[in-house]
Amino acid sequence: MDKPLRTGRTTGTCASAAAMAGVRFLLAGERPGTVDVPLPPGGNLAVPVERLEPLDGAVRVTVLKDGGDDPDVTHGHEIQAVVRAKPGDGPLRVVLDGGKGVGRATLPGLPVAVGEAAINPEPRKQIEAAVRRAAKEFGGRILVTIEVPEGETLAQATMNPRLGIVGGISILGTQGIVKPYSHASWKATIEEGLSVARAMGLDHAVFTTGRRSERFYLERHPDTPPQALIQAADFFEFALRAAAAHGFRRVTWAVFFGKLVKQAQGLDSTHAKDHPVDFALLAERCREAGCAPALLPAIREANTAVQVLGMLHDDPALNGLVHLLVEKAREAAEERTGKLCAVLYTVFDFDGRPLAEVSPRPTP
Structure with missing residues (x-):
């Protein structure tokens, strides 16, 4: 039986925990080993x-980011909050900013305004809620600086860097x-990439499946x-619907042959594990394109799209097959945009050689 996958905690939750522990130290002298952090949807x-270090009139608290079984680039790294408390009259006011290692927005279209620390709206609310829970009846200001x-x-x-967030990561x-x-x-x-591109006046998004494409x-x-280049990975449907929602009228997909085959199948996602190539359907497309009939049984039994492309390397019908697949993929793509976007395709073999570059139909 497979071991259950372990959940992790976001950078926003780590920052909230550090801020919460810092407030408890400053106001009550506590050194908590754990804190119960409020979560945005509810619950704790x-x-x-990890560490609590008193400073002159402040405290620095460190929490380690744990991505669970889906770690990202921040997994295992320190998320810190430097907390200061300024007693005063009136209700509590929480002042939040980013310091070392937290990026700042320099382009429009992001969830935070130009010049602000890249602490997204939901984590901002989460950090403030954590501080208020720990502060209880305290009056005055609590200043929290998140650092990485x-x-x-x-x-x-x-x-x-491409989104115009400079100097560090985002708190998400x-x-x-x-x-x-x-x-x-x-x-x-x-979503953020599309938003930035539109805020810069771009109307053509280029979706790639990764760094190589x-x-x-x-x-x-x-x-x-x-800013026009968006690494959309396997999110075929999501990326197209998001592009239409953001007002793009032209979209390019830059893909390898295998992803093209899956998009031509009309799959919403092209992830290898859950959305395999339909080799029987691919063999039928090969037949329609005029590929050598003798190859069709082997194509039906193939294991990978790379294998099929290798079989067709010298087949004069390969070009026709690629264009047929592009048309099928484009129909699926334009359908997912509500026919609001014209779609162009650039298709590569697995060594980066172009197999096709197909212009869009006129914008709907």
């Missing part, structure tokens, strides 16, 4: 406190917990604005 999560010591280095492995998390393989953070990155596309189209 017990989060261990390795954040500037970690950010280079994220989409933040709409649910407070990380569900293994939920892909929520990747979907959020797609992006690199191959840029080699052919070096003048493409960086």
Whole structure:
């Protein structure tokens, strides 16, 4: 029996825990080993406190990010809160900012305004709720600065530089917990990328399935604005619906042959584990395109799209097959945009050689 996958905690929850522990130390002298952090949808999560360091008039609390069985680039790294309490008259006011290793927005279209620390709206509310719970009846101001010591280095492995978030990572998390393989953070990155591109006046989004397809596309189209490039991975339906919702009227998919085959099947997601290639259908497409009949039985029994492409390497009908698959994929793509976007395809073999580059139909 498979071992159950372990959930983790978001950077927003880690920051909330650190802030909460800091408030309890300053106001009550406590050194909690764990804190019960309020989660955005409701409920609590017990989060261990790694370290607590008193400062001059403040405290620095460290919590380790734990991504569970779906770790991201921040997994295992320190998320910190530097907390200060300023007693005063009137109700409690929580002042939140980002420090070392937390990025700042420099482009419009993000969930935070230009110039603000990249602490997204839901984590902001979560951190404030945690502080207020710990502060109880305290009156005055509590100042919280979120820091990530390795954040500037970690950010280079994220989409933040392209999104105009400079100096570090973003503090994220709409649910407070990380569900293994939920892909929520990747979907959020797609949304943010599209939002930034539209805020910059772009009306053409280029979806790639990863860094390699992006690199191959840029080699052919070096003048493409960086913000137009969105790594959409396997999220075929989600990315297209999001593009239409953001007002894009042209979309390019830069894909390898295997992803094209799956998109031509009309799959909402092209993930290898849960959405396999239909080799019987692919063999039928090969027959329609005029591929050698003798190859069809082997195509039906193939294990990978790479294998099929190798079989067809010298078949003169390969070009026709690729264009047929593009048409099927484009029909599926445009349907998912509500026919609001015209779709273009650039297709590569597995070494990056172009198999096809198909222009869009006129914009609907």
